[in-house]
Amino acid sequence: MDVRLSEDYLPKFDIDDIVLMRNAIVQSFSARIGDKPRTQYVSDRTSPYVIFSKDSGDGVEQNELSDAEQEILQAFKAWRSATKEYTKTLISSSGEPVLLTRRPLLTTDEIISNKSRYFNYIGMVVGCFDKVQTPKGSYTRTLKLTDFTTNPHPYIRDEGAFADEGTVGIVSPDLILQCTLWDNHAHNCPELQYGDYVLLDNCNRNSNSFERKCLEISIRTSNDRKQYVVKVAKHDSCLAPLLKRKALLEARLEGAKSPEIEVLQHGIRTRDIHDKQTIPVRELIEMETEGMEYVRAAIVQYKPLDIKSWLRDYCRKCKRTFKSTIAEQCEVCEGLLKPVYQAGFVLEDKEGSKLVAWVFDEAADRLFNEYPAQRLKNDASLWPEFEKYMILGHHQKNRPYFTFGIKKYYYSLGTFTEGWNYCIVNSELIFEDD
Ligand SMILES: [Zn+2]
Structure with missing residues (x-):
């Protein structure tokens, strides 16, 4: 007008x-x-x-x-x-001033209810995947991001049994927002690692978000050379709200540790693996290849917290796991069920680097060698004893360090399911009676 x-x-x-x-x-x-x-x-x-x-x-x-x-x-x-924060010029981590599109800055939990078609987003990088070419010849690159607010419809992998599979570091899937960069943005994306902070300019919701029942965003192809994904320096004031939420989450994970119980000095340890050289957790996270390494780390949290839910029934024929019941046969195919464990451990080394490592199947039976899944399925009275050791294993004050073999692998059953995962292998906890 x-x-x-x-x-x-x-x-x-x-x-x-x-x-x-x-x-x-x-x-x-x-x-x-x-x-x-x-x-x-x-x-x-x-x-x-x-x-x-x-x-x-x-x-x-x-x-x-x-x-x-x-x-x-x-x-x-x-x-x-809503737009005020962007009127200022942002300085990227490389020291270059960045002029932003004047769009509202939305957090993950605001994206659904906000009516703006385009918006900006600030997040921490959880994963940055290789460029892929679509059948139609476009290029895409997927970023996994978190701003430590909750995604109301996070991408959940198909395997229902493992609802929280995919946790990276302290970031569980409900905090993750996936962003697809198209064409020029896939090409221009700076090199990103876990823990980098980025500002995304001119994002929109994926139109198929509702159909897919998950909330994802993208930056669509444009005909300019502007950088739409900008690495943000850690000290930039625009990160303050995000860093505050991150600190809160860290404090909460810290606080979720075991209640005060009687401490046994050496109640639990790993079988000594003298000839194994360990590497810092940080190094393992930064490794760009699949592999198997040993780390020396404490268990700062395990999940689910209700350890009885670690027990699952696996059907070899259906290749699925089910909630454990007293049944010994698969409901679907009547095949014999095999009791297995599936659990996640938040490990922290002496440098303070954290990692979520999964433990399942044979590797879990070996890790909990005195309490294998079949034994616990047969005799539920063993749970309190098993749990007592697990609580000791991650006791806050008397934090024991264990040597864990960790297998790092790339999970890629589809474009939207890929990511680095870690699982505990070749390790054995020894439970000593007092
Ligand atoms: Zn079956």
């Missing part, structure tokens, strides 16, 4: 100020004969301005405004505060 302002009465205002004009007239206006008439607001000395400056606050007492004016003003203010 054009606004023709009579300069004599024009107050000073800046970009971002909200201007309320009263008694303005709408006129039809053609610059030349034959032009399509355009409407414009015209104001003169009878049209007082009210400026709501972004710096000096409101130019008028709120109660001087009518209800309708109030409503409009509040809507503008909400929009202004």
Whole structure:
């Protein structure tokens, strides 16, 4: 809409100020004969301005405004505060200033309810996958990100048995938002590692989000050379809200540790593997290849916390695991069920690096060698004893360190299921009686 302002009465205002004009007239206006008439607001000395400056606050007492004016003003203010953070220039981690598209900055948990078609996003990198070419010849690259708010519809892998498979570091799947970069953005994406912070410019929700029943975003192909994925320096103030949420999560995981119980000095340890050289957890996370390494780490948390739910029934024929029941035959094919464990351990080494490692099947039976899955399925009275050792194993004050063999592997049953995973293998806990 054009606004023709009579300069004599024009107050000073800046970009971002909200201007309320009263008694303005709408006129039809053609610059030349034959032009399509355009409407414009015209104001003169009878049209007082009210400026709501972004710096000096409101130019008028709120109660001087009518209800309708109030409503409009509040809507503008909400929009202004949503976009305010981007009016500043961001400095990327390489020191380059980055000019951002003026879009609202949304957190993962705001994306569904916010009506903006395009938005910006700040997140921590959980995974950055190789570029792939689609059958139609486009290129895509998938990023797994978190801003430590909850994704109401996270991508969950098909295997229902392992609902929280895919946790990376401290980031569980419900905190992860997947973003697909298309074509020029897939090519221009900077090199990213776990723990990097990025700002994504001009994202939108994937249109198939509802059909797929999961919330994902993407940056669509564009014909410019601008960098839409920008690595953000750790000290940039735009990260403050995210870092605060991250610190809260870390504190919560710390607090979820075992209750105070009687401490046994050496109640539990791993079988000594003298000839195995261990590497720091950080090094294992940064490794770009699959492989098997040993780490020396404490168990800071295990999940699920209810260890009875570690026990599952596996059907070899159906290649599926089920919730453990007293049944010995598969409901689907009547094949014999094999009791197995599936659990996740948050491991932390002396440098403070954390990793979620899964333990399952034969490797789990070996790890818990005195309490294999079949034994616990046969004799449920053993659970309290087993649990006592597990609680000791990750006791806060008397934190024992264990040597674990960790297999790192790339899980890639499909574009949206891929990612690095870690599982405990070739390790054995020894439970010593007091
Ligand atoms: Zn079966």
